[in-house]
Amino acid sequence: MTTRIFGSGIKRREDPRLITGEALYTDDIKLPGVLHMAVVRSPYAHANIVSIDSAAAEAMEGVVAVYTSDDIGDGLAGLPTAWLIPDSDLKTPEHPALAKGKVRYVGDGVAIVLADDRYRAQDAADAVVVEYEELPAVIDPEEAAQEGAPLIHDDVEGNIAFRWAPFDKEASDKVFADADVVVSERILQQRLLPTAMEPRSAMAQYNAATAELTLWCTSQNPHIHRFIISAVTGLNENKVRVIAPEVGGGFGSKIPCYPDEALVSWAAIKLGVPVKWTETRSENYLITIHGRDHVQHVDMAASSDGKILGVRATVYAGMGGYLSTAAPGIPTILHGLLYVGPYTIDSVYCESIGVMTNGTPTDAYRGAGRPEATFLLERMVDNVAREIGMDPAEVRRKNLIPAFEDGYEVAAGLSYDSGDYPAAFEKALGMAGYGDFRRQQKSAMAEGRHLGIGVTAYTEMCGLGPSQVAGAVGFQGGLWESATVRVTPTGKVQALIGASPHGQGSETTLAQIIADELGFPVDDIEVIHGDTTETPMGWGTYGSRTTPVTGAALAVASQKLKEKARVLAAHLMEANVDDIEYADGSFSVKGSPDQAQSIQDVALMAHLAWNMPEGMDPGFEESQFYDPPNFVYPFGTHIAIVEVDAETGEIELQRYIAVDDCGPQINPEIVAGQIHGGVVQGVAQALCEGAVYDENGQLLTGTMMDYCMPKADMFPNFELGETVTPSPHHPIGVKGVGETGTIASTPTVYNAVLDALAPLGVKQLDMPLTSAKVWSAIQDANGGGS
Amino acid sequence: MWPNKFDYVRAGSVDEALSSITDDGKFLAGGHSLLPVMKLRLDAPEQLVDIGRIPELQGISANGGLTIGAAATHDAIASSADVQAMCSALASACGQVGDQGVRNFGTLGGNIAHADPASDPPTVLVACGATVNIQGADGARSVGAEDFFVDLFETALDDGELITSVSLPNCSDCQCAYVKFPHPASRYAIVGVAVCLKMDGGTCAQADVAVGGATVKAVKCAGAEAALAGTTLDDAALNAAAEAVKSDIADWLAGDIAYPESYRQQMAGVFLKRAVAAAQG
Known part of the structure; x- marks a missing residue:
């Protein structure tokens, strides 16, 4: 019996090329005759453009052209917003690739060289x-929503891009009116800079003879980039090839289609030579999307014995100068629907107001809406605990949803797939030695030392997601994935996927799924992604969806191939299909163990097609589209001291x-890596990051x-x-784990710090x-100041 | 990321460097202060004269005191047995500059010529009474460290002058330390405090104190020195010195968006106490 590859912490196959510098990123690709694009960017957050004089620049050595919005004319359509949330009176102001008459944030493009x-x-x-x-x-989203604030887009009245509140306000108000205890807090979810290790880059090449455009770019979703580039340039989608070579991290910031990708495409078409642009880190901080930026007014209602009765919030979500690709969906669908968390909260209400500001556009950043929801929920649970004098862990214990295996409907309208929140909670408390810590905390305080503990119980919605739901919530795309498992005549596997991993280790994880299902050695399996011409359609890598959705497509494709192999093996061994046994990549006939066909043998015979069963087609390849029936809901408990x-x-x-708990772990080392990275990013929001x-x-x-x-x-x-806890609806039970660390860790550490500060009289800090x-804050609480 | 165009000359000697430099030129040694500002186009010298390999500027020699070549790297200084013996605070400070990659290239001369207020070595040089040795077209001169640092990114160097070395007295009979509160973003000093204590039995005969990071330049702190001198460095003396140091730096405070002047001023007091404890440790 060999060790099962599923569940084995094998090393990431991506790492040798990444660590040795052999990986090929967009900026590493050199094309002869390439022109370099630099973008003239606005130094002002909000200004009218009076005039642009490019004569001196055009006369400089080596300069081929300088273009402004006037030169582009209708050569490029505006960049689309692709998440049109319903019932929100959404306005989508024009987002031209270069500013037309007005700039709306520092870094807004004005001209290209x-x-x-x-x-x-x-x-x-x-x-x-x-x-x-x-x-x-105006930068602060709450200020930008006030009367008299500078108007950023003429067609977005009051700077309000949308107002989303699909909840029963009357019912919520009644819960709050009747509650023993109501706690309130204004929570600031500061702007964060995603800071992927590789800045963004794009290079376009146009072949006038074939009218084909190739765009290499830093993308988490090349197929989405393809149809947006097709839409803005007017080229047919089958004449656009988008390639995401090695991509050095994204955290959501490489989902959107930015002006820069459109501009290199337009310029390459216009000039007939390749055009490349790579941002500097300073540009990255100015123009690549930012995350978070909420001002939240939050209330939680509870009974005096600690039962949480309701949560409600008014959220001012800063959108920045333009609505980025997925921006409207982040503080709404991915946020307000998460207000129940892992608790038996029967009443939720969220009014999310998307506000245009003169900041950099915001969009999905690791966790995207869910960290902002989890933070407010966990912060308010601690506030309730303090208000009623109950230990915060005890309040959580009292409100956790009991274990369930297959579906649990919550007040916000979601149906959680599976969970055992109390088990994860008690395990974490046990690991932390929670009770002992509270005693240590007391004795430390006697010595003048200030210790604190924070506990977060969470669940989150990922593995995005059922396409029918995507449609219902206005996402302008499907959320299924497709994959092809292609076996060569010599028995080596190429798995082609539509998703586009960029650092997650998915090439390793997905190969483990195929190896486990189909019996090929894991090292004989290549996972190929990132090129729209090579790979089948897919909606991309984000929302902790590649393992759950692409993984499911690969698992089902592999299962189908295995069934084909079983029938062919039976035929080749002149046995009845029902008598075929399978173990470790080999098919044998029950009772005749010496007669066997390896999966490689069968693959070869399928390619040769010399002796196929009646009705079986040659070849050894399966493609699978997989549309998940539900989201997956990983969960857990994090504790910080x-x-x-x-x-x-x-x-x-x-x-x-x-x-x-992300269900069965395909590769525990990679799971740990995702949690480590996520925790670091989330803790950084609590302790040090902020634009x-x-x-x-x-x-x-x-x-x-x-x-x-x-x-x-x-x-x-x-x-x-x-x-x-396996997901009941998933072919192999797995859930996503890319964002859990970020979602759970920010409130965990924040609450721990505020727990330490409570005896000093500090109750709230941004x-x-x-x-x-x-x-x-300590000085102020002491009444002194300095 | 993309500096403006510049000419590059590598000088083989100090004389060659001095005769090569033009009005819009700058000397380049390790490049770890100058090149980042050029890449951001915050500075655009038209000429760089590379002095990094000039033999006269290399090396650390101990001869009664210390003489450190201007092109000695932070790492060379931090790991020098002579520096560790004669001025352990300087070894400590140089060992806390940037990261290992920066310390392998960055030089003491380049560091002090740049005069970043939050850098570590200047604070020790001011506390320990170092002398900066300078060569210009008109000859050589020496300036005390306290006078060398004039203001934010401003030194006593005249155009076309070059730092050749830094001299320090032998502090091996002192208790000295450099203690730094690193900025979480940059790891430059929010505040850095250098102390050099001459002890006579249990009594502090003389105290030298300087503060950087919290200030626009490294500042010698006479009030704190007076509060420590002649005491047994007991709590009362330390508290008095911590209060005095805040006044000493009051006219020179610097801050940023996350760590304002007022906070840094207070922290100077805290870190003065910690520096004294480290020196005695």
Whole structure:
């Protein structure tokens, strides 16, 4: 008996090429005669463009052309918003690839320069003279929604792009009116900069003879990029090939189709030569989407004995200067529907107001709407606990949904697939030694040390998702995936997938699924992705969906192939199909173990087709479309223990315990890696990350000198645990795990810090919890100040 | 990321460097201060004269005191047995600059010529009474570290002058330390405090104190020094020194969006106490 490959923590096959620098990213691809594009970007957050003078730039050595919006004319359609949420009076203001008459955030493109060299392109971009008439800017989404705020788009009245509240307000109001206890808090979900390791890049090549455009770009979803580029350029979709080569992380920021991809495409068509653009890190911070940016007014109703009765929130969600590709869906569908969490909360209400501001456009950032929901829920549970004098863990225990195996309808309208929240919760509390900690905390306080603990129970909705639901919520696409398992005559496997992994280790994980289902050695399986011409249609890698959805497509395709192999093996061995036994990639006849056909033998015979059963087609390949019947709902409990240095306000994260349940783990090492990375990103939101603008809309955190990325020495070794609850609707029971760490960890650490600060009289702080903020809050609570 | 165009000259000697530099030129040693600002197009010298390999600027010598070549790297200084013996605070400070890659290339001369207020070595140089040795077309001169650092990114260097070395007295009979509160984003100092204590039995005969990070330049802190000198460094003395240091730096405070001046000023007091404890440890 060999070790089962499913569940084995084999090393990521992606790593050798990534670690040695052999991976090929978009910017690594060199085409002869390529022109480099530099974009002249607005230095103002809000201004009318009075004039653009490009004469000096055009005269510079190596400069081929300078183009503005006037030059493009109707050569490029505006960039579409592709999540048109219903019942929200959604306005979708025009988003031209280059600004037309007005700029709406710092970094908005005004002109492009094409030159034979990247340095010369930049020199010429600096030489384009743009005269602006500066307008008042507004960054805070709640302020932008007030009367009298600067109007950003003439056709978006009051800057309100949408108002979404598909809940029963009257019923919610009644719950709150009747409740023993109501706690309230204004929560700021600060802007975050996704900061993928590889900045964005795009290169286009147009063949005038065939009228075919090839676009290499940093994309999480090349098939979506293909039809958007087709739509904005007017080229037929079958004449556009989008290739996402190696992509160095995305965290959601490489889902949208940006002006830059459209501009290189247009310029390559216009000039007939390849055009490349790669952003600098400074550009990345200015123009690549930001995440979060909510101002939330949240209430929670509870009984005096700790039963949570209802949650409601008014959310002002900053959209930035334009509505990015998926932006409207993030603070609505992916947010308000998650307000029940893992609890038996019968009443939820969310009014989400999408507000145009003069910030960089926002869109999906790891977790996308769900971290913002989980944070407010977990913060308010702690507030309820404090209000009624009950331990926060006890309040959670009292409200957790009991274990269920196949479907649980919650108030927000979702049907959770499976869960055993109490099991994960008790396991995490046990690992943390929760009861002992509370005693240690008391004795530490006697010594003047301030320890705190935070507990988050969560569930989240991922594995996006049923296409019928996608349609019902206005997502302008399906959410199924497709995959082809193709076996060569020599018995090697090529798995072609429509999704587009970019660092998750999916090439390894998906190969393990096929190996487990079909019996080929895992090293004989290649997973191929990223090229719209090579791969079948797919909607992309985001929303923790590639393992659940693409994985299901591959599992079903593999199962079909295995059935074909069984029939062919029976035929070849002149046996009855019912007498065929399968083990470890080999078919044998019951009772005659010496007679066997390996899966490789069968694959060869299927290719040769010398001796096929009646009615069986030759070849050894299966394609499968898979539309999930429901989302998957991973869950778990995370616990953080921190110590606050009252002298400086510094926070030390001493322990971090994460118990997650993503169903059966295909590769526990990769699961752990996803949790580690997610936790780090989520903790960073609590403790250090935050994009800050000044009142004129200038980004003050424009480099990593000021924007605080998390660093390894900020973290202890994580203590991971797991429970295993299969998804009942999934062919192999798995759930997504790409975002759970980010979703759970922010409130965990935040609540731990506030727990430590409670005896010092500090009740609320805005994230990130910098030492300066913590120290000042301690001083203020002491009534002193400094 | 994409600097403006510049000419590049590699000098083989100090004389060649001085005769090569033009009005719009800059000296380049390790490049870890200059090249980032050029890549961001915040600075655009038309000429770089590379002094990184000039033999006269290399090396660390111990001869009563320390003489450190301007092109000595942070790593070379941090790992030098002579520096560790004669001025352990400087070894510590240089060992906390950037990361290992930065320390392998960045040089002491380049660091102090750039005069970033949040950098680590200047604070120790000011505390320990270092001398900056300078060569210009008109000859050589020496400037005390306290006078060398004038203001934010501003030094006593004149156009066309080159730092050749830095001299330090032998502090091996002192208790000295550099303690830093690193900025979580950049790892530059939110505040850095250097102390050098001459002890006479249990009594502090002389204290030298400097603060950087919280200030636009490394500042010598006479008030804190006076509060420590002549005491047994007991809690009362430390508290008095922590209060005094806040006044010492009051005219020179610097801050940023996350860590404002007022906070850094307070932290100077906290880290002064920690620096004294580290020096005694």
